[in-house]
Amino acid sequence: MQNFAFCTIFVFSCLIIGLNARKNVLFLVSDDMRPELTSFYGPDFPSPIHPPMHSPNLDRLASSSLLLKHAYVQQAVCSPSRTSLLTGRRPDTTHVYDLVKYFRKVGGNFTTIPQFFKMNGYKSIGMGKIFHPGVASAFDDPISWTQAYYHAPNLGYWDAKEKSWIAVPEDQWKKRPLPDAQIADRAISTLKSVAEDAKSGKQNFFVAVGFHKPHLPFVFPESMLVNYPESAIALPDNAYAPDGMPPVAWSNYEELLSYKDIAALHATGKINSSLPNSVVLDLRRAYYSALSWTDFQLGRVLDELESLGLANNTIVSFWGDHGWQLGEHGEWCKHTNFEIATHAPMMIRIPGLTDNGVVTEQLTEYVDLFPTLVEAAELGLKLDLCPEDSKNIQLCTEGESLIPLIKEPTKPWKSAAFSQYPRDGSRIMGYTIRTRDYRYTEWAEFSGPPKYKPNWDNLVGRELYNHDHTSPDILEENKNLVFDPKYQTIVKTLSKQLRAGWRNALPPSS
Numbered sequence: 001m002q003n004f005a006f007c008t009i010f011v012f013s014c015l016i017i018g019l020n021a022r023k024n025v026l027f028l029v030s031d032d033m034r035p036e037l038t039s040f041y042g043p044d045f046p047s048p049i050h051p052p053m054h055s056p057n058l059d060r061l062a063s064s065s066l067l068l069k070h071a072y073v074q075q076a077v078c079s080p081s082r083t084s085l086l087t088g089r090r091p092d093t094t095h096v097y098d099l100v101k102y103f104r105k106v107g108g109n110f111t112t113i114p115q116f117f118k119m120n121g122y123k124s125i126g127m128g129k130i131f132h133p134g135v136a137s138a139f140d141d142p143i144s145w146t147q148a149y150y151h152a153p154n155l156g157y158w159d160a161k162e163k164s165w166i167a168v169p170e171d172q173w174k175k176r177p178l179p180d181a182q183i184a185d186r187a188i189s190t191l192k193s194v195a196e197d198a199k200s201g202k203q204n205f206f207v208a209v210g211f212h213k214p215h216l217p218f219v220f221p222e223s224m225l226v227n228y229p230e231s232a233i234a235l236p237d238n239a240y241a242p243d244g245m246p247p248v249a250w251s252n253y254e255e256l257l258s259y260k261d262i263a264a265l266h267a268t269g270k271i272n273s274s275l276p277n278s279v280v281l282d283l284r285r286a287y288y289s290a291l292s293w294t295d296f297q298l299g300r301v302l303d304e305l306e307s308l309g310l311a312n313n314t315i316v317s318f319w320g321d322h323g324w325q326l327g328e329h330g331e332w333c334k335h336t337n338f339e340i341a342t343h344a345p346m347m348i349r350i351p352g353l354t355d356n357g358v359v360t361e362q363l364t365e366y367v368d369l370f371p372t373l374v375e376a377a378e379l380g381l382k383l384d385l386c387p388e389d390s391k392n393i394q395l396c397t398e399g400e401s402l403i404p405l406i407k408e409p410t411k412p413w414k415s416a417a418f419s420q421y422p423r424d425g426s427r428i429m430g431y432t433i434r435t436r437d438y439r440y441t442e443w444a445e446f447s448g449p450p451k452y453k454p455n456w457d458n459l460v461g462r463e464l465y466n467h468d469h470t471s472p473d474i475l476e477e478n479k480n481l482v483f484d485p486k487y488q489t490i491v492k493t494l495s496k497q498l499r500a501g502w503r504n505a506l507p508p509s510s
């Protein structure tokens with residue numbers, strides 16, 4: 001609107017201002033990164049047993065971003081989480097609960113974030129892991145991009161199933177670069193190639209860069225280990241399943257067991273079984289090192305954005321696709337509804353709006369990124385909230401733009417963040433909400449296509465965990481309080497809130 005008013009007065013200037021007002025987007029993604037970053041430290045997070053993360057680049061980005069300290073994924077596994085974020089719709093709308101189904105086949109022909117920018121005249125370029133690769137995205141959803149998609153040539157070589165982690169000596173990675181280095185190289189050359197047109201206002205860009213680490217196998221240059229001396233690595237202090245946890249909540253972490261070095265330990269992945277302490281320590285150290293490696297590569301891309309003079313007209317978003325269990329609860333990988341799997345890192349830098357850094361503790365969801373980017377890019381467009389049945393609507397959102405939180409980070413916001421996880425081939429669905437003080441979960445019988453609905457009358461498990469950091473019962477989700485007489489009023493309220501669904505938890509103003 002402001003641009004328009006300006007245009008009517010100064011017809012000539014409006015062309016320049018109008019074009020430059022649209023911001024470019026650098027869309028950065030990491031795989032399996034939990035929010036174990038210095039910038040996330042607070043009264044209730046993270047646990048003091050982790051060494052300080054070496055993530056200077058993410059910390060720098062966070063310091064000039066809207067930092068979403070309580071952002072939750074909609075399902076804690078790759079394709080469902082990414083599909084949900086990229087379409088701005090939840091798993092019960094995309095109908096993607098696994099690593100195989102493609103949303104355009106089972107959900108609807110929904111407009112994705114990159115596709116949206118492409119349709120609005122942006123050059124939309126993708127590389128690395130953005131969509132889940134392969135059939136789950138019909139090979140990176142070609143319609144989303146203006147040019148051929150790029151994958152790191154060395155990906156297969158380094159992702160063999162022999163070892164769960166490898167600290168690669170310098171002579172080896174020099175000979176055969178690690179995939180995330182190849183992706184960062186590609187991002188840098190891509191930014192160089194789009195810089196001139198972006199700066200002259202001829203064409204904006206949407207560049208998506210998806211790093212593979214710290215996903216298993218934890219492969220990183222050996223030099224990353226110096227950030228984490230062995231003496232700094234500790235065992236989790238809760239290497240056991242929550243007291244009173246319903247078995248349905250558990251995942252046998254088959255993904256980790258599929259690596260030959262772990263399989264050789266004859267681990268079962270069963271509740272309260274465990275891996276040898278030395279293996280747990282090694283895996284934790286390797287995970288941290290892989291995280292620092294991603295941070296390093298991401299820093300190279302951010303530096304290039306800066307040195308090309310693009311930083312002040314480019315939105316930078318960063319997110320990891322879900323959290324990760326590093327032996328807490330004796331659990332590994334994601335695939336659960338625990339806080340540690342559903343809580344993930346997200347930050348959004350918008351030049352002119354977040355330059356001095358804004359931190360919000362409000363509950364936000366991954367579906368919120370799409371409407372936020374649309375508003376932040378200053379295209380003069382706003383996404384509508386999807387109706388109950390949106391399968392035939394290409395463009396709408398089940399999220400909420402986060403821009404109001406920049407001006408007022410403590411503004412009353414969502415009363416709950418929603419996630420879900422299927423079990424037993426999606427015959428059971430675990431629905432969970434995180435409110436400010438609690439996590440509450442119900443595992444219900446679920447009917448798949450064509451209904452995609454839970455049957456609340458047939459529950460196979462319920463969980464309540466206290467997250468009020470002033471309460472003595474906080475306990476890192478170590479005790480399921482759902483049957484505790486003291487909590488019955490809260491259980492009733494939360495059950496109602498969970499079943500009422502996300503539409504009833506939107507910010508009061510929307």
Ligand SMILES: *[C@@H]1O[C@H](CO)[C@@H](O)[C@H](O)[C@H]1NC(C)=O
Pocket residue numbers: 109111394
């Ligand atoms: C999906 O929508 C796009 C436009 O957003 C259109 O080009 C394409 O043909 C549609 N595909 C199907 C299968 O309807």
Ligand SMILES: *[C@@H]1O[C@H](CO)[C@@H](O)[C@H](O)[C@H]1NC(C)=O
Pocket residue numbers: 240241242243244271272
């Ligand atoms: C697992 O171990 C914890 C801690 O000892 C205990 O409270 C819990 O009941 C155990 N769970 C099962 C299913 O054995």
Ligand SMILES: *[C@@H]1O[C@H](CO)[C@@H](O)[C@H](O)[C@H]1NC(C)=O
Pocket residue numbers: 309310312313
């Ligand atoms: C953005 O940065 C470039 C290069 O550093 C500079 O020429 C330009 O004036 C800046 N634009 C704004 C709006 O600050």
